Amino acid sequence: MFRRTTHSPEQTRAVAERLARLLQAGDVLTLTGDLGAGKTTFTQGLAKGLGVEEPVSSPTFMLIREYEGRLPLYHMDVYRLGEQAGSEDLGIEEYLYGDGVSVIEWAEFVQPLLPDDYLQVTIRKTGESERRIEIAGHGVRFARMLEELDETCPI
Numbered sequence: 290m291f292r293r294t295t296h297s298p299e300q301t302r303a304v305a306e307r308l309a310r311l312l313q314a315g316d317v318l319t320l321t322g323d324l325g326a327g328k329t330t331f332t333q334g335l336a337k338g339l340g341v342e343e344p345v346s347s348p349t350f351m352l353i354r355e356y357e358g359r360l361p362l363y364h365m366d367v368y369r370l371g372e373q374a375g376s377e378d379l380g381i382e383e384y385l386y387g388d389g390v391s392v393i394e395w396a397e398f399v400q401p402l403l404p405d406d407y408l409q410v411t412i413r414k415t416g417e418s419e420r421r422i423e424i425a426g427h428g429v430r431f432a433r434m435l436e437e438l439d440e441t442c443p444i
């Protein structure tokens with residue numbers, strides 16, 4: 290488990306940016322946290338670390354947004370779908386098992402579709418501009434990656 294406390298959106302982006310440099314095609318990240326916790330902010334950092342130049346905003350009205358970088362970034366927010374998300378045929382799996390990095394806000398709604406290996410990012414609001422970030426690796430692929438993130442993270 291990787292843990293950090295950040296004190297600004299910039300710091301949250303910096304953690305994510307560092308993580309992004311370690312990601313490979315097909316990696317899946319889930320983002321858990323209340324509205325306003327910082328899930329989209331974290332995704333903006335990932336995008337920067339993947340070399341995405343386009344600005345990343347909340348995909349609330351789009352469900353899935355695709356960005357071009359060192360690897361493609363698929364940013365999904367399944368909040369509006371709620372409990373139905375896992376049962377509807379939305380083509381989410383084609384992204385999850387595709388050749389980009391998939392980031393899913395509110396992934397608890399699509400839990401049954403997730404691959405065996407994924408990174409679970411949890412963000413908790415602990416103050417006005419303070420956030421507790423925890424990243425857990427599911428599956429063997431991520432143990433070493435999270436150690437490396439711990440050693441190299443600027444925050």
Ligand code: ADP
Binds near residue numbers: 296301331
């Ligand atoms: P979510 O996608 O989880 O609903 P957003 O990333 O859209 O959340 O919004 C997070 C809000 O919290 C932004 O307005 C951001 O500026 C603010 N914020 C304040 N401090 C932090 C921090 N340390 N990390 C991330 N966001 C922060």
Ligand code: MG
Binds near residue numbers: 328329347366394
């Ligand atoms: Mg969001």
